[in-house]
Amino acid sequence: MDIPTREFEFADFSAVFDEVADFLASAPSPEQITAFRLSETADRLISGLLEANRTRGLTRDERRALDEYARIERLMQSIKVRAFAKLGAGI
Numbered sequence: 001m002d003i004p005t006r007e008f009e010f011a012d013f014s015a016v017f018d019e020v021a022d023f024l025a026s027a028p029s030p031e032q033i034t035a036f037r038l039s040e041t042a043d044r045l046i047s048g049l050l051e052a053n054r055t056r057g058l059t060r061d062e063r064r065a066l067d068e069y070a071r072i073e074r075l076m077q078s079i080k081v082r083a084f085a086k087l088g089a090g091i
Contacts, residue, residue: 008049013065016042020072024079033083036076 019042028036038046049066052058058066 008052008059008062008065010061010064012045013068016045016069017072020076030083030086034080034087036080 016038019039023036037043046066046069049058049062049069052062053066
């Protein structure tokens with residue numbers, strides 16, 4: 001998923017969404033939630049979008065994907081805060 005070498009399509013981003021959805025559907029423990037990280041492939045895709053945003057501006061699909069990623073990231077941060085609270089409470 002190399003953004004600079006070909007035109008980005010929003011469908012490229014669906015793999016990131018699926019990765020998070022699959023993780024959450026696996027009923028992870030609080031420990032697994034706090035340790036969760038996106039795959040290197042997903043991380044490269046997001047990094048490519050952020051770099052494109054800084055250097056050349058984004059296409060409509062790229063902007064949509066980056067906005068969607070921001071929503072997913074906020075959700076995962078909120079879930080991680082709750083998981084850390086459960087771990088701290090010994091639940």
